[in-house]
Amino acid sequence: MPDPLKLGFGPFAAPGRGVLVVFCDDGLKFGQATSRALGSVSDLVARAAKAERFTGKSGSALELAVPEGLKVARLVVIGTGKPAELKANDFVKLGGAAMGKLPASATEATIFAELPGGAMRPDRAADLAQGVALRAYAFDRYKTKRKDDDKPPASRKVTVAVADAAAARSAYARRGAVADGVLMARDLVNEPANVLYPEEFAWRASALRKVGCQVEILDVPKMRKLGMNALLGVGQGSAHDSRVVVMRWNGGRKGDAPVCFIGKGVCFDTGGISIKPAANMEDMKGDMAGAACVTGLMHALAARKARVNAVGVIGLVENMPDGKAQRPGDIVKSMSGQTIEIINTDAEGRLVLADAIWYCQDRFKPKFMVDLATLTGAIIIALGNDYAGCYANNDQLAERLTKAGEETGELVWRMPLSKEYDKLIDSKFADMKNTGGRMGGAITAAQFIKRFVDDKTPWAHLDIAGTGFDSRQNEINKSWGSGWGVRLLDQLVADHYEGRGR
Numbered sequence: 390m391p392d393p394l395k396l397g398f399g400p401f402a403a404p405g406r407g408v409l410v411v412f413c414d415d416g417l418k419f420g421q422a423t424s425r426a427l428g429s430v431s432d433l434v435a436r437a438a439k440a441e442r443f444t445g446k447s448g449s450a451l452e453l454a455v456p457e458g459l460k461v462a463r464l465v466v467i468g469t470g471k472p473a474e475l476k477a478n479d480f481v482k483l484g485g486a487a488m489g490k491l492p493a494s495a496t497e498a499t500i501f502a503e504l505p506g507g508a509m510r511p512d513r514a515a516d517l518a519q520g521v522a523l524r525a526y527a528f529d530r531y532k533t534k535r536k537d538d539d540k541p542p543a544s545r546k547v548t549v550a551v552a553d554a555a556a557a558r559s560a561y562a563r564r565g566a567v568a569d570g571v572l573m574a575r576d577l578v579n580e581p582a583n584v585l586y587p588e589e590f591a592w593r594a595s596a597l598r599k600v601g602c603q604v605e606i607l608d609v610p611k612m613r614k615l616g617m618n619a620l621l622g623v624g625q626g627s628a629h630d631s632r633v634v635v636m637r638w639n640g641g642r643k644g645d646a647p648v649c650f651i652g653k654g655v656c657f658d659t660g661g662i663s664i665k666p667a668a669n670m671e672d673m674k675g676d677m678a679g680a681a682c683v684t685g686l687m688h689a690l691a692a693r694k695a696r697v698n699a700v701g702v703i704g705l706v707e708n709m710p711d712g713k714a715q716r717p718g719d720i721v722k723s724m725s726g727q728t729i730e731i732i733n734t735d736a737e738g739r740l741v742l743a744d745a746i747w748y749c750q751d752r753f754k755p756k757f758m759v760d761l762a763t764l765t766g767a768i769i770i771a772l773g774n775d776y777a778g779c780y781a782n783n784d785q786l787a788e789r790l791t792k793a794g795e796e797t798g799e800l801v802w803r804m805p806l807s808k809e810y811d812k813l814i815d816s817k818f819a820d821m822k823n824t825g826g827r828m829g830g831a832i833t834a835a836q837f838i839k840r841f842v843d844d845k846t847p848w849a850h851l852d853i854a855g856t857g858f859d860s861r862q863n864e865i866n867k868s869w870g871s872g873w874g875v876r877l878l879d880q881l882v883a884d885h886y887e888g889r890g891r
């Protein structure tokens with residue numbers, strides 16, 4: 390176990406060792422407890438700020454080694470800009486920024502959760518702590534040759550100093566569970582496809598039993614019996630058998646319709662017979678980011694004992710070229726009974742979702758369904774890496790997702806659906822074809838999925854091809870897999886679908 394983080398809360402008191410992290414605004418002002426802890430070092434900070442042209446701009450940092458007058462090895466001052474403008478997610482980012490300023494070798498740190506106007510509210514301090522947990526994550530289990538000075542310590546202790554430690558700790562119960570869900574999702578996305586194939590993914594999802602979920606695994610004979618030929622067609626060229634995993638958390642009232650989440654879990658997408666070019670194909674180990682998010686979310690909901698009935702369904706396959714692989718021109722009959730002409734075997738995610746969504750809807754009669762999928766390159770062209778594409782048959786659900794996105798920083802942008810786009814996937818030989826051409830490629834993919842949703846079930850589809858994994862770094866993630874969507878959907882559930890307050 391590399392680098393387990395020991396995260397705790399304590400009172401405002403100048404630490405005797407390690408790293409001290411404090412916050413100041415863009416007037417270089419500190420809060421009272423911070424000023425008291427810094428004592429005469431405040432002057433040193435002022436001089437250093439001038440020398441370094443540090444102005445307290447949001448996210449910027451000033452670092453002082455062995456500051457005379459303090460017992461710590463290092464003092465880090467982080468700017469917050471204008472504290473009045475900070476929202477929940479800004480506190481998460483501040484926590485990430487603080488964690489990011491700890492030297493690799495640091496074993497102990499104290500972060501003063503105080504702004505010039507006073508101590509951060511307990512929930513804000515807990516948001517900050519969540520940022521610490523998210524930023525502390527690294528995926529380095531396959532690095533065997535690291536030099537001593539590059540090795541993370543066996544454990545790191547980070548204390549968030551607050552006015553009311555008990556209140557912060559209780560506010561962190563939910564956020565810590567959610568952070569664990571995000572890290573679980575990141576682990577799944579980062580894992581290479583020779584390790585994480587459908588059976589192995591299903592095995593890892595079954596660990597959710599430990600937090601109180603019911604987990605069922607559908608194997609190939611079971612899926613065949615159910616008629617999931619769209620999903621099975623994608624996996625038939627792989628040496629690894631396909632799986633569907635159903636995860637259930639019953640934290641709501643008995644008999645209440647569940648909220649349902651469905652994830653695309655293509656453990657590796659070569660494109661199949663319509664094979665992809667070699668450049669960046671390695672990224673396609675992350676083509677199960679939707680399934681990873683659903684799994685991480687179910688962990689989060691269960692671990693924080695959300696007062697909701699929730700179901701997660703993930704379709705796990707590997708898309709490979711092979712003598713047994715599906716061909717362009719093949720026609721498959723989906724579980725819904727609708728037939729699909731395969732035009733391009735690389736448009737496989739929608740085939741997996743078609744059966745997973747139908748199965749979920751048919752069996753669970755959901756309150757709503759949200760599916761997540763790294764579905765199209767076209768959504769990356771349209772929106773880049775900062776927004777996921779959101780398609781919905783229900784305005785209220787779309788609006789709630791948009792708002793939860795703004796709260797968490799996991800942003801979604803609503804895209805259109807219409808009859809005209811839908812026509813583009815009519816087929817000469819079957820009920821529909823699996824691609825609608827280059828134009829509006831992310832939209833026709835969504836239209837395809839929509840054909841497997843009953844009009845009466847509120848449904849949203851999130852195309853996370855641009856957000857599920859990302860080589861760019863940010864304040865709360867230095868790894869490749871982002872775990873995108875776990876915080877978003879936890880927020881959606883918390884804001885609107887839990888019996889009583891959180």
Ligand code: BES
Nearest residue numbers: 676733735736763764765766767824854
């Ligand atoms: N998994 C890909 C989409 C993707 C591309 C995700 C890049 C993340 C990064 C998907 O299965 C795919 O291949 N889509 C095709 C669809 C096309 C054949 C209609 C695409 O987007 O090119």
Ligand code: MN
Nearest residue numbers: 658735736737
């Ligand atoms: Mn593909």
Ligand code: ZN
Nearest residue numbers: 655658676738
């Ligand atoms: Zn794919």
